[in-house]
Amino acid sequence: MDKALTKENNKKSLKKRLKRFFPIYIMALPGLIYLFVNNYMPLPGLVLAFKKYNAKQGIFGSKFVGFKNFKYLFKTNDAFIITRNTILYNVVFIIVNTILAVFVAIMLAEMTSRLKKIYQCLILLPFMISMVIVSYLVFGYLSNDNGFINNIVLKALGKEPVFWYMEKKYWPFILTFVMAWKVIGYNSIIYISTILGIDRGIYESAAIDGCSKWKQITKITIPLLKPTVIMMTLLAVGRIFYSDFGLFYQVPQNQGALFAVTNTIDTYVYRGLLELGDMPMASAAGLYQSLVGFVLILAANLAVRKIEPESALF
Amino acid sequence: MKRLLATVLTAAMVATLFVGCGTNDNGAATTDTKQTETTETAAADDTAAAAEETADAGLAEQAIADRKAAAEASGEYEKIVVSFFDWTGAPAGIDRINEKISEHTRETLGVDVELLIIDSAAYSDDIKLMLSSGEQVDLFSTCGPGYMTCVNNGYCADLEEDGLLDNYGAGLKDLVRADYFDACRVGGTLYGVPPIKDYAIQTAAICIGTEYLEGAGVDVDAFAKDDLGYVKCTWDDIDDIFAKIHEAFPDKTVYSTQDNMLTQGSCVDNIGGDYYGTLLDSANSLKVENVYESEVFKEWCARFYRWNQAGYISGDAMTDKTGASARIKTGSFMAMMACGKPAYQNQISNECGRPMTVFDVGEPFMSSSAVSSFPWCMNQATEDPIAAMQVLEALYCDPVVANLVCWGEEGVEYVVNDDTTINWGPGVDSQNSEYFPNVLWMMPNQYAAHVWEGDPVDVGEQTAKFNDNCPVKSKALGFTWDNGDYAAEFTALKNAYEEYSGKVIYGFVDPETGLKELNDALYAAGLEEYMAAKQAALDEWAKSAGIN
Numbered sequence: 001m002d003k004a005l006t007k008e009n010n011k012k013s014l015k016k017r018l019k020r021f022f023p024i025y026i027m028a029l030p031g032l033i034y035l036f037v038n039n040y041m042p043l044p045g046l047v048l049a050f051k052k053y054n055a056k057q058g059i060f061g062s063k064f065v066g067f068k069n070f071k072y073l074f075k076t077n078d079a080f081i082i083t084r085n086t087i088l089y090n091v092v093f094i095i096v097n098t099i100l101a102v103f104v105a106i107m108l109a110e111m112t113s114r115l116k117k118i119y120q121c122l123i124l125l126p127f128m129i130s131m132v133i134v135s136y137l138v139f140g141y142l143s144n145d146n147g148f149i150n151n152i153v154l155k156a157l158g159k160e161p162v163f164w165y166m167e168k169k170y171w172p173f174i175l176t177f178v179m180a181w182k183v184i185g186y187n188s189i190i191y192i193s194t195i196l197g198i199d200r201g202i203y204e205s206a207a208i209d210g211c212s213k214w215k216q217i218t219k220i221t222i223p224l225l226k227p228t229v230i231m232m233t234l235l236a237v238g239r240i241f242y243s244d245f246g247l248f249y250q251v252p253q254n255q256g257a258l259f260a261v262t263n264t265i266d267t268y269v270y271r272g273l274l275e276l277g278d279m280p281m282a283s284a285a286g287l288y289q290s291l292v293g294f295v296l297i298l299a300a301n302l303a304v305r306k307i308e309p310e311s312a313l314f
Numbered sequence: 315m316k317r318l319l320a321t322v323l324t325a326a327m328v329a330t331l332f333v334g335c336g337t338n339d340n341g342a343a344t345t346d347t348k349q350t351e352t353t354e355t356a357a358a359d360d361t362a363a364a365a366e367e368t369a370d371a372g373l374a375e376q377a378i379a380d381r382k383a384a385a386e387a388s389g390e391y392e393k394i395v396v397s398f399f400d401w402t403g404a405p406a407g408i409d410r411i412n413e414k415i416s417e418h419t420r421e422t423l424g425v426d427v428e429l430l431i432i433d434s435a436a437y438s439d440d441i442k443l444m445l446s447s448g449e450q451v452d453l454f455s456t457c458g459p460g461y462m463t464c465v466n467n468g469y470c471a472d473l474e475e476d477g478l479l480d481n482y483g484a485g486l487k488d489l490v491r492a493d494y495f496d497a498c499r500v501g502g503t504l505y506g507v508p509p510i511k512d513y514a515i516q517t518a519a520i521c522i523g524t525e526y527l528e529g530a531g532v533d534v535d536a537f538a539k540d541d542l543g544y545v546k547c548t549w550d551d552i553d554d555i556f557a558k559i560h561e562a563f564p565d566k567t568v569y570s571t572q573d574n575m576l577t578q579g580s581c582v583d584n585i586g587g588d589y590y591g592t593l594l595d596s597a598n599s600l601k602v603e604n605v606y607e608s609e610v611f612k613e614w615c616a617r618f619y620r621w622n623q624a625g626y627i628s629g630d631a632m633t634d635k636t637g638a639s640a641r642i643k644t645g646s647f648m649a650m651m652a653c654g655k656p657a658y659q660n661q662i663s664n665e666c667g668r669p670m671t672v673f674d675v676g677e678p679f680m681s682s683s684a685v686s687s688f689p690w691c692m693n694q695a696t697e698d699p700i701a702a703m704q705v706l707e708a709l710y711c712d713p714v715v716a717n718l719v720c721w722g723e724e725g726v727e728y729v730v731n732d733d734t735t736i737n738w739g740p741g742v743d744s745q746n747s748e749y750f751p752n753v754l755w756m757m758p759n760q761y762a763a764h765v766w767e768g769d770p771v772d773v774g775e776q777t778a779k780f781n782d783n784c785p786v787k788s789k790a791l792g793f794t795w796d797n798g799d800y801a802a803e804f805t806a807l808k809n810a811y812e813e814y815s816g817k818v819i820y821g822f823v824d825p826e827t828g829l830k831e832l833n834d835a836l837y838a839a840g841l842e843e844y845m846a847a848k849q850a851a852l853d854e855w856a857k858s859a860g861i862n
Contacts, residue, residue: 052798053468054467054468055445055446055467055469055694055695056468056694056695057468071802072801072802072805075803076802076805076839077838078805078806078809078839143629143630144628144629144630144633145628145629145630146630163822165630165632165633166632166817166822253633253635254635255632256632256811256812256813256814256815256816257632257813257814257816259812259813263809268809271805271808271809272804272805272808278463278798279467281801
């Protein structure tokens with residue numbers, strides 16, 4: 001009976017809430033429609049991953065072939081390399097970019113100079129640049145014939161020019177550097193807004209108690225930033241099986257000699273399917289990535305809930 | 315909130331279900347009408363067949379008359395959409411040209427024709443989307459998505475279904491030789507009509523900017539000329555010439571690279587559409603072999619190694635993906651390799667933006683896929699296959715249509731000279747022309763249209779002769795292979811090739827070590843299995859085609 005009552009109450013309150021927040025629901029509607037159209041409507045199309053597509057029969061009428069379309073992802077030795085690259089790069093990106101972004105956010109938040117806004121804009125700028133253009137900026141530095149590093153820097157140091165696009169060993173660093181340069185400005189925005197949301201009173205009382213700036217950062221800012229950091233990391237972990245296509249395809253100039261360190265699941269699939277034009281195989285790869293991503297985000301969330309329940313996403 | 319969301323989502327899901335049903339219903343409806351149509355035509359077929367032998371022409375006439383009558387009743391002509399790509403996207407004058415074509419085809423065929431020209435970079439994706447989403451496109455060039463891809467995905471209609479080609483495309487049957495049709499059959503079914511063009515190639519045509527030859531004092535007249543009028547010479551001569559122009563123009567890079575040493579520089583047959591398993595001596599043998607271990611490839615790699623050591627090749631050759639001719643157009647490169655054909659000098663000079671001299675170092679060759687590389691196809695979902703077939707025939711056989719599609723409007727885009735060749739219209743050039751697709755080689759029948767000034771008026775006949783006289787024709791001409799079952803191996807092979815080929819084909823490493831690396835990687839990626847599958851398919855094809 002109690003249950004029924006609460007249910008009744010819930011219903012009432014739901015109605016009340018609906019009425020009260022009606023304008024807000026209306027505001028959310030375009031976003032919800034967008035989410036639905038983009039993320040839910042294509043879901044039935046996933047069935048394509050298990051079919052041999054034929055335009056005459058359409059997606060749902062095509063023949064079932066079971067897991068045949070997934071085979072190519074695992075059949076060759078490349079499977080190990082691309083999976084390793086995708087995961088390791090993403091792990092490095094998550095760690096490096098989070099640390100740098102938090103660092104930048106704290107610096108900017110502590111800054112009182114009038115130039116703060118300008119710094120903020122400048123550090124955000126790389127995020128606005130398309131990866132294709134970034135790849136040519138990188139090429140401007142690394143080109144063999146006309147590159148800045150080979151022709152100016154290494155020459156000045158009296159060193160032999162390096163054939164950057166043929167040497168695998170440099171690329172893990174180059175890619176990590178480029179990625180960090182590109183995204184920390186954007187990532188730091190969220191941390192800055194969290195820091196600005198922290199009650200100033202806490203800092204004031206800390207200052208009165210004789211707390212140094214460093215102590216304020218380590219004892220107040222960072223602990224209060226933690227939930228945001230965890231949430232951002234969780235989101236990133238969910239996408240650990242996806243790689244930034246532009247970064248891995250455009251920036252190394254789609255260079256074959258560098259495949260061992262630049263080939264990820266996305267670029268592998270793209271290269272293979274560019275020639276084959278096989279939609280079911282592309283869907284299979286996409287489904288595989290999403291499923292693994294889904295499992296990973298659940299696992300990560302579970303881990304967070306064990307360690308720090310308040311910070312878990314759900 | 316959660317419950318609300320759930321309700322909304324469920325409602326929307328259900329809605330999509332209904333939408334889904336709706337489309338299905340429509341689909342069923344169209345099939346129904348199609349069926350009635352076919353029964354009707356079948357009935358007409360019977361009566362016509364009973365009436366007389368010359369029924370073919372009658373059927374086609376009847377279809378045209380029917381469409382005209384329908385247009386009169388509804389006030390609107392049926393529209394046929396023809397899609398292909400150019401280099402810059404839909405030209406500015408496309409509406410005008412479409413109207414001009416339609417003006418003519420309304421009279422002759424009782425249909426409107428719309429050209430849907432898409433940027434080359436987007437064409438492959440766009441056309442696949444249009445073909446799978448039910449958007450109207452009736453005829454399309456498979457150059458871009460690839461013929462086998464289109465056939466495998468079921469995009470293409472069977473052109474001979476219900477006597478379509480026989481009854482409504484009689485002109486095509488007269489124009490295109492039966493063996494060229496056969497070359498486009500996949501599993502016995504005809505899905506496409508090849509464009510009328512040069513199928514044979516003159517391999518290894520080294521093109522060098524004339525100004526550089528003059529600047530370096532190379533005496534071109536000292537060499538003999540080949541049958542096509544190009545300078546005949548040997549690789550030693552080319553080495554000499556490169557050395558001279560390198561010395562005379564030290565600031566410029568001698569050779570503009572592209573990965574075409576096999577496609578354009580050899581008589582190796584890339585059977586089945588790729589080089590993982592090839593016919594090295596395709597005129598005489600159907601044995602599938604690994605080209606990357608062959609003498610031909612070794613020779614090329616050694617040549618590039620020599621050129622690279624001599625400084626003829628840019629240090630960025632592996633990274634720079636610009637087209638070879640586009641690089642020469644910038645003025646910092648001097649020579650490239652392509653394949654020759656009749657009237658090639660004009661084409662390459664236009665591409666490179668400067669007069670080029672063509673040196674013929676190779677030999678003529680026709681590969682197994684030469685004819686079937688990018689035929690014109692009909693969408694399997696086209697509403698009126700008969701009208702589409704008749705438009706396809708007009709594209710090949712009607713000079714008015716061919717001229718409009720290839721060159722635009724007379725008096726605007728081009729003017730006709732006294733000898734029937736054409737040149738730019740008043741105040742028009744390749745930069746500001748409102749209609750200049752510049753894809754003549756892809757056009758259904760470029761020889762039904764005018765010839766550009768400077769090219770021989772009889773270039774069509776010359777090309778036909780060039781094709782017919784080609785001494786090295788692949789025995790496997792017309793063999794097609796669906797590698798769908800070996801997609802895993804193919805992807806791995808492609809990756810292995812990309813990873814290890816660049817250094818060796820552009821001469822950055824000694825071929826001895828480079829080739830070994832490449833071959834080891836290819837074998838590890840499953841080359842043997844892939845070649846065996848190819849050989850099995852080829853043997854089966856040869857048996858059924860009676861070739862041994």
